[in-house]
Amino acid sequence: xxxxxxxxxEVAVADPGAAVTAEHRLRAHVEMLERRLRKRxxxxxxxxxxxxxxxxxxxxxxxxRKAMLHVLADYEQDRRRLARQTERLDNSxxxxxxxxxxxxxxxxxxxxxxxxxxxxxxxxxxxxxxMRRREQELRDKQxxxxxxxxxxTLGELTTGVAHELNNPLNNIGLxxxxxxxxxxxxxxxxxxxxxxxxxxxxQVSKATQIISHLRTFGRAAPASREAISLRQVIERALxxxxxxxxxxxxxxxxxxxxxxxxVLGNAIQLEQVFINLLTNARDAVAGSxxxxxxxxxxxxxxxxxxxxxxxGPGIPAGLERRIFDPFxxxxxxxxxxxxxxxxxxxxxxxxxxxxxxxxxxGEGATFLIHLPPAPAAAQxxxx
Amino acid sequence: MMxxxxxxxxxxxxxxxxxxxxxxxxxxxxxxVETADSAAAALDRIAAQDYDAIxxxxxxxxxxxxxxxxxxxxxxxxxxxxxxxGHGENELVVHALRGGACDFIxxxxxxxxxxxxxxxxxxxHVRNRxxxxxxxxxxxxxxxxxxxxxxxxxxxxxxxxxxxx
Numbered sequence: 001x002x003x004x005x006x007x008x009x010e011v012a013v014a015d016p017g018a019a020v021t022a023e024h025r026l027r028a029h030v031e032m033l034e035r036r037l038r039k040r041x042x043x044x045x046x047x048x049x050x051x052x053x054x055x056x057x058x059x060x061x062x063x064x065r066k067a068m069l070h071v072l073a074d075y076e077q078d079r080r081r082l083a084r085q086t087e088r089l090d091n092s093x094x095x096x097x098x099x100x101x102x103x104x105x106x107x108x109x110x111x112x113x114x115x116x117x118x119x120x121x122x123x124x125x126x127x128x129x130x131m132r133r134r135e136q137e138l139r140d141k142q143x144x145x146x147x148x149x150x151x152x153t154l155g156e157l158t159t160g161v162a163h164e165l166n167n168p169l170n171n172i173g174l175x176x177x178x179x180x181x182x183x184x185x186x187x188x189x190x191x192x193x194x195x196x197x198x199x200x201x202x203q204v205s206k207a208t209q210i211i212s213h214l215r216t217f218g219r220a221a222p223a224s225r226e227a228i229s230l231r232q233v234i235e236r237a238l239x240x241x242x243x244x245x246x247x248x249x250x251x252x253x254x255x256x257x258x259x260x261x262x263v264l265g266n267a268i269q270l271e272q273v274f275i276n277l278l279t280n281a282r283d284a285v286a287g288s289x290x291x292x293x294x295x296x297x298x299x300x301x302x303x304x305x306x307x308x309x310x311x312g313p314g315i316p317a318g319l320e321r322r323i324f325d326p327f328x329x330x331x332x333x334x335x336x337x338x339x340x341x342x343x344x345x346x347x348x349x350x351x352x353x354x355x356x357x358x359x360x361x362g363e364g365a366t367f368l369i370h371l372p373p374a375p376a377a378a379q380x381x382x383x
Numbered sequence: 384m385m386x387x388x389x390x391x392x393x394x395x396x397x398x399x400x401x402x403x404x405x406x407x408x409x410x411x412x413x414x415x416v417e418t419a420d421s422a423a424a425a426l427d428r429i430a431a432q433d434y435d436a437i438x439x440x441x442x443x444x445x446x447x448x449x450x451x452x453x454x455x456x457x458x459x460x461x462x463x464x465x466x467x468x469g470h471g472e473n474e475l476v477v478h479a480l481r482g483g484a485c486d487f488i489x490x491x492x493x494x495x496x497x498x499x500x501x502x503x504x505x506x507x508h509v510r511n512r513x514x515x516x517x518x519x520x521x522x523x524x525x526x527x528x529x530x531x532x533x534x535x536x537x538x539x540x541x542x543x544x545x546x547x548x
Binding site: 166168170171175177181196199202203249 | 398399403409443469470490494
């Protein structure tokens with residue numbers, strides 16, 4: 001191009017007509033050059049932009065490289081951790097193998113044990129049969145003990161009852177004697193003799209009642225279970241003790257609540273319980289200024305409760321548990337057998353009930369008896 | 384014994400209070416028998432009347448026969464008291480006799496023995512009373528004599544000379 005421009009200018013110099021043309025051509029050439037220059041400038045600016053972008057990009061790349069390095073470090077850590085876990089797993093695997101071996105040995109041992117167990121089971125069966133036999137024996141013995149206790153109670157009652165029997169017998173003798181006298185006396189009216197004999201008959205039936213009650217009580221009755229009215233049981237026990245209590249001026253209060261308490265049990269055994277408790281209370285209040293025995297009862301849902309309280313000196317602290325032991329007595333030698341409360345305990349236990357005693361200092365003793373009530377169906381058949 | 388005998392029977396058994404008085408009435412003609420069913424009731428009776436004899440049971444609720452006996456001994460020391468005891472109650476019998484009972488009867492009561500004992504007691508009582516009456520009479524006689532003697536001593540000897548003659 002510069003050669004061309006020079007050539008042009010040379011041409012223009014040579015030929016002035018051609019000079020104008022050449023000038024035109026030159027101007028056009030300058031314009032083209034200027035255009036090119038502008039274009040190049042634009043390109044340069046674009047290049048500058050691109051360079052800026054590139055530098056930016058480069059910076060970002062550097063950052064990413066740093067991030068990549070971090071990530072790589074993390075990877076390395078993970079890898080190491082994995083290696084450790086693998087090692088651990090390997091250990092575990094080996095341990096499991098050991099355990100499996102042991103377990104095999106255990107299985108063998110178990111087999112041996114199983115065989116031994118079979119032997120033991122055989123022995124156990126024999127022992128159970130023996131146990132059952134012993135248990136039956138024990139139950140027989142217990143029944144004998146109950147009977148013995150009953151007779152002991154009876155023995156303690158006898159002195160009092162003998163006195164009670166002596167009275168109607170004495171009266172019978174007097175009434176019959178009077179009748180004999182009246183017959184011997186000429187001219188007595190028949191009615192008077194009959195009256196005397198009638199009185200005698202009344203006394204006979206009084207004595208018979210006492211004796212028949214004693215006989216029922218002493219009889220070795222099978223321990224059957226039926227619906228029993230507690231009121232009747234308590235009244236029967238009281239009737240046997242009545243004279244002794246009356247002579248000692250012991251007041252007895254019975255309050256069994258609005259609902260008749262009915263329990264499933266044995267009337268004679270339960271009567272024995274109350275005779276034992278009455279005998280104890282009778283002796284306990286002997287030295288008291290006020291002599292009272294309270295028998296209170298209540299039938300709540302699922303339990304019949306009887307409280308038996310007296311105004312005696314109470315039970316010395318520490319003896320509350322021992323008083324139910326067989327042959328434990330605080331009475332003088334020959335006064336008590338020490339069987340009463342232990343028999344009572346046994347009977348209540350046998351009835352599926354509980355008996356306990358509370359004796360706050362300064363107050364009398366209170367025996368608390370809980371008995372399971374008779375089922376409703378059984379109550380309907382009770383007399 | 385001109386006046387009819389009066390006897391008090393004390394017992395807490397109503398049947399005995401029917402039988403025993405009847406037996407006494409049949410066996411002892413003309414006897415009046417009263418009854419009391421407790422020691423307290425008996426003391427009321429005793430305060431109102433002087434019986435020829437009292438028969439009491441030992442075993443009674445409240446005041447028993449022994450305590451009643453002691454009361455009778457202070458209130459009516461002269462009235463003979465018989466005690467009824469149960470069979471074999473020897474200790475009580477001894478207590479009763481020491482306490483001043485004049486006799487004891489064991490149950491069951493033998494009527495012949497009882498009536499005899501009662502008569503014995505009453506007779507002894509009557510004799511005692513007679514002795515006491517006579518003692519009283521004698522004592523008053525003695526007093527009288529004493530007075531006469533004193534009177535004679537105080538009186539001036541009216542005729543001294545005559546005494547010598």
